[in-house]
Amino acid sequence: MAVYTEISDEDLARFIRSYDLGSLLSCKGIAEGVENTNYLVHTTKGAFILTIYEKRVDPKDLPFFLGLMEHLSARGVTCPLPVRDAKGRVLNELAGRHAALVTFLEGMWPKRPKVEHCLELGKALARMHVAGEGFALHRPNALGLLGWRPLFDKFSPRAEEILPELKQLISDELSFLEASWPNGLPQGVIHADLFPDNVFFIGDRLSGLIDFYFACDDALAYDIAVSLNAWCFEPNCHFNATKGRALLEGYDGVRKLTETERNVLPILARGAAMRFLLTRSYDWLNTPKDALVARKDPIDYVRRLRFHQSVQSIDNYGFEQVR
Numbered sequence: 001m002a003v004y005t006e007i008s009d010e011d012l013a014r015f016i017r018s019y020d021l022g023s024l025l026s027c028k029g030i031a032e033g034v035e036n037t038n039y040l041v042h043t044t045k046g047a048f049i050l051t052i053y054e055k056r057v058d059p060k061d062l063p064f065f066l067g068l069m070e071h072l073s074a075r076g077v078t079c080p081l082p083v084r085d086a087k088g089r090v091l092n093e094l095a096g097r098h099a100a101l102v103t104f105l106e107g108m109w110p111k112r113p114k115v116e117h118c119l120e121l122g123k124a125l126a127r128m129h130v131a132g133e134g135f136a137l138h139r140p141n142a143l144g145l146l147g148w149r150p151l152f153d154k155f156s157p158r159a160e161e162i163l164p165e166l167k168q169l170i171s172d173e174l175s176f177l178e179a180s181w182p183n184g185l186p187q188g189v190i191h192a193d194l195f196p197d198n199v200f201f202i203g204d205r206l207s208g209l210i211d212f213y214f215a216c217d218d219a220l221a222y223d224i225a226v227s228l229n230a231w232c233f234e235p236n237c238h239f240n241a242t243k244g245r246a247l248l249e250g251y252d253g254v255r256k257l258t259e260t261e262r263n264v265l266p267i268l269a270r271g272a273a274m275r276f277l278l279t280r281s282y283d284w285l286n287t288p289k290d291a292l293v294a295r296k297d298p299i300d301y302v303r304r305l306r307f308h309q310s311v312q313s314i315d316n317y318g319f320e321q322v323r
């Protein structure tokens, strides 16, 4: 459950009155999610998501995230659209924190993604990358290569509480990644957290993307690596080459991958596995036991990392065999 900040009825009523959204009908905390507090709000003018920004969101990044959703939405990507208040502002305050209202998207996220979902996801990711071109604001990836070691340093003395060999594994892998990380790849705005729970479907049709709060400027192919890890492994952490191939084919049909981008996917996938292994490990060790949030298991990302370490070359992922 991700409701960190409770709001009083008076504060909520005052907040909603500052928008031209009619009368407040209901407001319910949303159980899903990890990072921010979300409420589903109904007014006489429709359904909206009220987000109160929590610990990991730096307030100076909020204009980037909210502006990006406006930019993408204006270019045909179905994503939440920030709502402006009577004074034209998208960013407000509630319960002493930064807060915004965005439009509600219909759809459900796929709990067990199928090959067809991966194909549609690949297309949507590429469309988002193309639509992101020309976005005026910039944000470096705070959880990119340069951010990994400082994050590891924050929990490394306790890493063995998760797995005895975790400290050595991360330390060796960071040295490898720092020495081999590719430069010069095509750059753009990436989502950086496009997991199944951030992609909605109505039936087999992809109906929208949400949760742009890790979006940043980085290598476009790194975003594919994040999604390969999140969508193409089975619950037992075995890689599903058919799903991987569908994701890549969907992507490539909209935005052609360069030869170099294809060839470096294995190392980008190792980096993407490292990024989520680090944040999950940090959260595993630091989330209070009574917090109303479901911690994500770091071990799933140890398994993904070990898989990519064993594969090394794009030719060994089994994409060709499923042709």
Ligand SMILES: Nc1ncnc2c1ncn2[C@@H]1O[C@H](COP(=O)(O)OP(=O)(O)O)[C@@H](O)[C@H]1O
Binding pocket: 002, 030, 032, 033, 034, 035, 036, 037, 038, 049, 080, 102, 103, 104, 105, 106, 197, 198, 210, 211, 212, 213
């Ligand atoms: N615009 C939206 N439309 C519909 N549901 C949404 C929207 N934004 C968030 N949600 C709901 O809130 C949940 C958590 O949102 P998310 O942005 O992933 O939170 P967090 O950033 O805290 O992880 C989602 O799984 C979804 O159920």
Ligand SMILES: N[C@@H](CCOP(=O)(O)O)C(=O)O
Binding pocket: 032, 033, 034, 035, 193, 195, 197, 198, 211, 276, 279, 280, 296
């Ligand atoms: N996707 C991350 C956690 C962030 O959660 P989200 O609800 O913001 O997508 C992970 O799985 O580690």
